[in-house]
Amino acid sequence: MTEYRRAVRPADRRLVGGVTAGLADHLGAPIFAVRVAFVVATWWNGAGVIAYLLLWRFMPLRQAELSPGLESATRRGLRTRGRVSPREVVQGLAVGAIGVGVLVFLQITGHGIGGAVLAPLLLALVGVAVIWRQLDDASLGRWMRQTTGLAFAARIGAGLVLVAVAFVYVVTQDRGWGAIVDLLTALGAALVGLGLILGPWLLKLVGDLDDERRERVRSQERADVAAHLHDSVLQTLALLQKNPGDAAQVATLARQQERELRSWLYGTDSTVGDRFAAALRTVAVEVETSHHVPIEAVVVGDVPMDPDVAALVRAAREAMVNAAKHSGADRVDVYAETDGRSVEVFVRDRGAGFDPAGIAEDRVGVKGSIVGRVERHGGTARIRSAPGEGTEVALTMPVRQGEPVPEERRTTS
Amino acid sequence: MTSLRVAIVDDHAMFRTGVRAEIADAVEVVAEAEDVDSAVTVVEDLAPDVVLLDVHMPGGGGLEVLRRVYPRHPDTKFLALSVSDAAEDVIGVIRAGARGYVTKNISGPELVDAITRVAAGDAVFSPRLAGFVLDAFAGTIEVAQVDEDLDRLTEREREVMRLIARGYAYKEVAKELFISIKTVETHVSSVLRKLQLSSRHELTRWASDRRLI
Incomplete structure (x- = not known):
């Protein structure tokens, strides 16, 4: 629909x-x-x-x-x-x-x-x-609905004046050729006047239904908030009290909770949805949670998921896991960008680094899960690293043609 | 060298105390303020070199402070400091005149570094802010444009933004692109200027979609 x-x-x-x-x-x-x-x-x-x-x-x-x-x-x-x-x-x-x-x-x-x-x-x-x-919409409604106070008196006054004008108009007119027009005009004025007087009760009938529905939604939302606080914040606080000695665990929990709360409060960094940006963020959160290394993910643009993009996300995950496990760096930066034609992902750490030429053929992690996986789907993977200088994995994947151009790029210039 | 005079504007006293303790050795904290009105007074009376400005606070937030004092006090530099990370508010504060944006979980030395940079007239772009900026100027990848053109980033500026978004420090960006740190700073400042002055249709549209204007 x-x-x-x-x-x-x-x-x-x-x-x-x-x-x-x-x-x-x-x-x-x-x-x-x-x-x-x-x-x-x-x-x-x-x-x-x-x-x-x-x-x-x-x-x-x-x-x-x-x-x-x-x-x-x-x-x-x-x-x-x-x-x-x-x-x-x-x-x-x-x-x-x-x-x-x-x-x-x-x-x-x-x-x-x-x-x-x-x-x-x-x-x-x-x-x-x-x-x-x-009196734009909302307040006009309020003015019309009020049944006490100055506004009420003003409205009743206006209504009475209009009805009176109509009455006087009819009474003082001679029955000329325009009698019908006059009568209609008078009727119109009288109706508007009556509307002003009786309007509140009519509107109230309609408005009550609306209010009731809105109130129900509001109380449901309040329940959601309570549930959310219970599920996330309380649980995390309980966990923190249980593991006060484990610094890495405490930091990860605090960070995870902060991200959840922030995403819920400000609607940023959504990790739900069947799109690339959400998928990449979800992966970053998973790796961060299981390996206790903060992963900062910045995503520009978005494309729908397809098998190629999914492979790219899995390869990026592998690169994040490698960085978190082996580099010893205290944080990992992930940056992804797409213009609707191709998707690029960069995973970077400032850790130990290694000599890319020296990777053994049997190191499945890098060769198979990252390079091989991306290349099988038509993309490219480039690994830059040197001992002591950190590592950056750059992945590029063309987006299949025929995909709709993402909303952000559908501009006319 | 005289130390920089810094004002901390935030509505949470605990946070102000924490920041003060972290930076007090490196800079001189001349004042604290807790809402828009007191922040305006502080800037007007003391003219600090750098104001650490919270994005959300009573009286209309950091944006309101900038609107009221920025045009009259061009020598005071503002650095936005926030926990919210909401793109609309961050870009809004930058467009109103702040020279950078850092999140509240930034470490003490990093914050001092950012303050020094801002005081020197440079811009402070975190990876996240660089991401917002690239998003805002999206679709402008074409070849290098005339420098005066406010509506698009040059290829070089885009490259610098992308490297910052990828987590590169200015020094690393300079090394990667074979240019000096000074040149990197120039590019970043130029992006900041465009962000503040551009009325590009896409940018205003992007902004108004997120209700920044």
Whole structure:
């Protein structure tokens, strides 16, 4: 099942309503072009403004989804939230000013909207924009749902005024030819008024269901957090207390726990998923855990797993094991990079090193598990080492053609 | 040679004490601060040479500190120090003006080395930061471009970044590429400048996907 990609308004990048930012993301177009398009469309009977307002209402607002750690840091004000850059503000103002200039020109030359309609229309538009910006989705819902306080009184007041206006309108009109139109207008005003008065209870009915579902999800999440803390942190602390004398074991446990917690809090270094980056990280964690040597893995880009890539990961694992077991180095650096056409992995240590020419033919580790394995799948392996200078194993594997280009690289430049 | 004047900005007192003990022999710790406001005051009043800046702290985090004081105090250098490792926040702080990024589990001597480097106007790139940078500038492998072009890394800069990501120290990078350490430092600083100034579509896109701007 393919899910339809919906355009949303990013909550943290709004100049006015976030419509152009959302559209630019959705269409993959530069935001500047989208803004210009809206301004130009406005020159034809204000089509741009109308489209903007409609999209504002119908594109949902989306708060950025963050990992638990970042979300909590954001809530506690420990980090600066995204904001619109000054450059963008200036650019937006400039585009707007040019648009207004042309509009004025159209008005002067008599091609624009009638003067009597224009002034109230502009006023109404600015009013709507200001109010919507203040009360964007969530808070508008809250305002409508409130049944006490100042907001409640204001809403009831507005509703009553509208109903009264409708009533007065009908009563004071003579039954002329426009009786039907008048009646409909009056009815419309009365309905809006009633809506404002009765709206809260109607919305509440719908909202209650929503709230209930959200509350259920939230309590499940809390249970997950508790379970996570129990499974990982508590267990590790217990283990640490049991092995206080074994320094290597303690360091490995602490490191492992730190990585788990960090990946859970900040969503980095994911080790799940059927992709190369996740597989390589998993392998690095395994080797680190079993051999008590920190392995720092940095991965740039990603490709889907296939038999060749899997062989590369296994060969990289072997290289990490060798480095951890034989080099005596206190850490191993792993770097992997892919541009979608080939994958490269470097495993490096600053340990004892050896003379590559002197490897005996029967040393299965290096010859078979690393070089042979990679070459059988069409890749190359290069080992650089000298006694006392550490070792670096460089593995390269071409990615099979026909594979989709990874998302990060699907850019247009 | 007078020792460097350093300020430690972090909201965890225990961590500040630990860092102070580790670096106190090599540099002069002139102040500590625990949130954005006190950090701003420290920078404005004392003008330290180097500020060790936590990424997450009350008042808007390291990014907010940089936004408020960096433009007015170009002589104070900032080194980001964090446990979070979230790419969006790290790159955000670098783009706001920090000259490097190290994780909190860095050893004392390494930290002193990083402070010295930053104070001298160089950039400090850990393997992880180099990885982030390569990710951000992805798809720009083409042949060497004009140096003024902020939007892409030159082939040489990419090579340097890749070696750093592979765990090479600056000295080892220099040896590997047959260039001087000074040249390596120049390349790294140039990458830092591009990272801070570039408005490259991919970079801004990458950044906005991760909500850095």
